[in-house]
Amino acid sequence: MRWLALFIAWWLHQLRSLMGQAPSAVPAKTAAAPRLVKPAEAPVPGATVARVLDRVRAHARLHALWMAELWRLGQSSPDQGLAITAGETGRLLTAPADQAAARAAFLASDPTAKALAPTAAAADAALANDAGWTGFCEDFGLSPPAADLMALALAVAWEPDLGRVLAYLQDDGQALQPSRQLAARLFDNPEPLDAAPLLAWRLAQPLNGAAPDLPATCWAADPAVAVSLAEGSWRDPLLDGGARLVSPEGRLPLHQASLATLQAVAASDERPLVIDLCGAEGLGRQTLAARFAAGRGQALLALDAALLLGRPNAEPQRILAAGHRMARALGAIPYWRGADRIAAADWLAVSDTVDLALRGWPAAGPFGPAAGKAAITLEPLHTSDRLALWSQHSPAEPPRLVALQRLTAGEVVAAALAAPIGPGAVRAALRRSAPPQDDLLNLVPTPYVWDDLVAPPELERQLREFADQIRLRWAVYEDWGFERLTPMGRGLAALFGGASGLGKTMAAQVIARELDLDLYRVDLAGVVDKYVGETEKRLRSVFDYCERAGCILFFDEADALFGKRTQVKDAHDRFANIEIDYLLQRIEAFNGVTILATNRKSELDSAFLRRLRLIIDFLPPGEDERLALWKKALLPQSPTGEDLLDGIDWAFLAGELSMNGAEIKATALGAAFLAKADGGRIAMPHVLAAAQRELSKQGIILRTPLEAGS
Known part of the structure; x- marks a missing residue:
């Protein structure tokens, strides 16, 4: 057996040489990454790696000596499992305590082991005093056996060649990763392993689902x-681009009431505690969460659920646990933006990985079994807060829309930063903040002012009253306290009734321009859907956007949507009535401005009419109004000063042609083309010919041409 003794001596020499190699280099710390521990305790990047490897190597050398001793005694096989001897069988049948005692006795008496023991003890002490390692173990509640197993697994991740050493120490050439059994033997710690923290925080995982x-x-x-401990700062590739530390923004203390409520709820001893912050995007949910965290002496880790969970092949539970793990390592409070993207089952699966978490929800609020302990809804900013926020970011005079629209904090800031460029840039910034549902809403141009609108005095008075209510509504609701009378919604809705062509759309355009608000016409063909429930869904998106954007919502031919409920004779009637009921509820709860135009007011549901602030009737123009309309439509001169009219009989046009505003505009345009084709000015024959064509559209056919004075 001399050859066997020589082989063992050679192998021990090779093993000692291998274990004496210096640790491999570790990745450099990235400058932008947050620290893993407090700055005062921050280790030198790579120091934790070196100390873990030193400890693993030292204890591996000691255990390797013991294994060699077992070979010498015939109690193990140098063939590493290919042969099983009687001596090995006898040792394995010995009580574990006796095996441990024999190992301890050998290590205490063997000269080589005695020489290595101080090195192992020094490595134990160095790692026990390493701020990065001790902070990591404390953050995640690792017991000594769990920390030992974690150290072995990390050593293989940092130094892959050590996998072969661990395979040898485990007497299994395929076992390149550590087991709990090896960790207990290597570090002489027989305590049972509590693997729960390793599994819950996904610090380490059993191979192949074992x-x-x-x-x-x-x-x-x-x-x-492995990456984070090596760099001395926490960085998770799984969360790249979707996680960042945030601090409170701005000096203006917005949402003070919501902050007080949040602090009161968080004072509860209940853990885990999940609190949902509800409100529109840009309203300040994340800023509120950051102020709350700062008040507790913590940072806020903002996690973008939509981005992280929307990636291809995303594993929701793994991502959620990774976010909570990163927050725990940084001592931060996790805040999940876009929590409506998180499935309830996925959240419940990782709920034990967080003590306190905040989640941002849309204005509709959370639902389902994953709802938090409390849901705090952020109210829209008060007008004074919007104006103060504007002044904080721009020295320019705030535009009227800052007071008129219930802009979010993000929108006010975006508009203020765009103000130096001009009014158009402000409007563009707001549209980027709240992009319209362009498949359902069409932006209506607003070129007209009050002087362009020809209306009887009473009609103009009512229209101006409606414009004043839009302009002053927040002053009345907020400053005077009249919001108590409108608990369901603080919107304004007006009905413009009358035949086609009487100026209903033009009046809406004038009001929108006067108030510097966008005017959106609803595409009724796109809203009404043949599938049950789809119409309500589309209407909800329309109302939600217009409430969010603060624009004027314009329903033309409103009777198509707001018609009378019918007696239920079949399923179609029942679902049609459901749609009308939904509209009635939504129009009452709407916080925006709605204008509805119809030429069949009698067909509207009476319950709907009661919910309107104003009902304004547009009547056919009288002679005086027709005269004014003709004079506005037939321009006397071109922009270059060229005379355009020749012998127009205004009295005849106003007194004899019973036409509305739209018909007069169409007639004037037709006359202009006829005159241009003749190469002269616009004369009465051109106007009368164009008028005859326009009247024919209404079914009025004249056997003889119109003539002035006839």
């Missing part, structure tokens, strides 16, 4: 843990 409680199950460290 049972975590089995002693021989091999474990692998999560790459993010």
